[in-house]
Amino acid sequence: MSTNPYAWIEESLATIHRADWYRSVQTIHGLPGATILLEGREVINFASNDYLGLAGDERLIAAATIATQELGTGSTGSRLLSGHRKLHRDLERAIASLKQTEDALVFSSGYLANLGTISAIVGKRDLILSDQYNHSSLKNGAILSGAEILEYPHCDVEALRTKLSQQRQNYRRCLIITDSVFSMDGDLCPLPALLEIADEFSCMLLIDEAHATGVLGKTGTGCVEHFECRGSQLIQIGTLSKALGSLGGYVAGSTAIIDFLRNRAPTWIYTTALSPADVAAALTAIKIVQQEPQRRIQLWQNVAQLKQVIQQQLPNLKLLPSSSPILCFELSSAADALNTGQQLKSAGIFAPAIRPPTVPTSRIRISIMATHKLTHIDKLLEALSSI
Numbered sequence: 001m002s003t004n005p006y007a008w009i010e011e012s013l014a015t016i017h018r019a020d021w022y023r024s025v026q027t028i029h030g031l032p033g034a035t036i037l038l039e040g041r042e043v044i045n046f047a048s049n050d051y052l053g054l055a056g057d058e059r060l061i062a063a064a065t066i067a068t069q070e071l072g073t074g075s076t077g078s079r080l081l082s083g084h085r086k087l088h089r090d091l092e093r094a095i096a097s098l099k100q101t102e103d104a105l106v107f108s109s110g111y112l113a114n115l116g117t118i119s120a121i122v123g124k125r126d127l128i129l130s131d132q133y134n135h136s137s138l139k140n141g142a143i144l145s146g147a148e149i150l151e152y153p154h155c156d157v158e159a160l161r162t163k164l165s166q167q168r169q170n171y172r173r174c175l176i177i178t179d180s181v182f183s184m185d186g187d188l189c190p191l192p193a194l195l196e197i198a199d200e201f202s203c204m205l206l207i208d209e210a211h212a213t214g215v216l217g218k219t220g221t222g223c224v225e226h227f228e229c230r231g232s233q234l235i236q237i238g239t240l241s242k243a244l245g246s247l248g249g250y251v252a253g254s255t256a257i258i259d260f261l262r263n264r265a266p267t268w269i270y271t272t273a274l275s276p277a278d279v280a281a282a283l284t285a286i287k288i289v290q291q292e293p294q295r296r297i298q299l300w301q302n303v304a305q306l307k308q309v310i311q312q313q314l315p316n317l318k319l320l321p322s323s324s325p326i327l328c329f330e331l332s333s334a335a336d337a338l339n340t341g342q343q344l345k346s347a348g349i350f351a352p353a354i355r356p357p358t359v360p361t362s363r364i365r366i367s368i369m370a371t372h373k374l375t376h377i378d379k380l381l382e383a384l385s386s387i
């Protein structure tokens, strides 16, 4: 008797439902911004990675439109075949200049940048040390590489040092990988200590600046600038799809590593180049980051404002430590988090519940934008107090 080989899917879905881990999409209409139309209803948006409010900026839209009219909608091939345009190189030069690195390479997403880079630079004889709270793309890049992976407790430099002193000599190359701003917590990696340890144990260090680019540092270049570290010993990954309001990922580093990746990163070689529209929008966003520091200043004022009023008026809220525009507060269960997210939505606030397996403990995640007004922050507070 034959059994249905797909029957396990329904069973698996039922298990996901029982754990309150089930996920589904919600439709947003119109332009992105501080307020959006969510399933037909206007809500204040605390769920977006568009920290500087650039994804709906008319200058990015105009640049994307012109690039599409002049160069077409699709790039038609991989960068090494028919897909490479001067615009791609212009963007890579702009990223390298922003990051103060020798060169940069643009990928079709941040996820692909991590998968391709990690799997290209380490292999079977090598060791990866990975922060326990790293983003999925770092974790899966590590798995894809075939290297031995050791996770260290979140931001615990002593544990990292101990593992390295026990294990480093058994491997050829060693790579430490970490988010710079942890995407589901909002805290920062201990970059100065990581640089020291990498130097001491002769390790490469790769940091993922996805949530830091355009946000952290005096001129908005990221966590490296925030800590006033030098980036020359680092491989810096990032995305064009958060504060830069477009789509795509990048790696910034030395001429040699970029040249190597162009030859060895499968997620760059065997995928279609970014469309002209995405590239032109990102290029315009980088110029705005450099020319309009007031956006970043406003963003940090909003963060300070929200933190201050929460501490004064809602001292019982269990805020996770944060040094970024990502603020999370913990809830006791996935069901509780879902319920709170739903109540906030009813009150006109879009701030999602983040649950396992994405994070170890359930929480509500609030991300603040430069374009939020004081009235938006007041409304959030009002909704939180009444729950």
Ligand SMILES: *Cc1c(COP(=O)(O)O)cnc(C)c1O
Pocket (backbone or CB within 6 Å): 109, 110, 111, 112, 114, 135, 137, 179, 183, 208, 210, 211, 239, 240, 241, 247, 248, 249
């Ligand atoms: C969002 C994110 C990515 C993925 O970037 P995409 O461009 O959206 O693929 C990678 N790393 C971290 C830490 C992120 O938050």
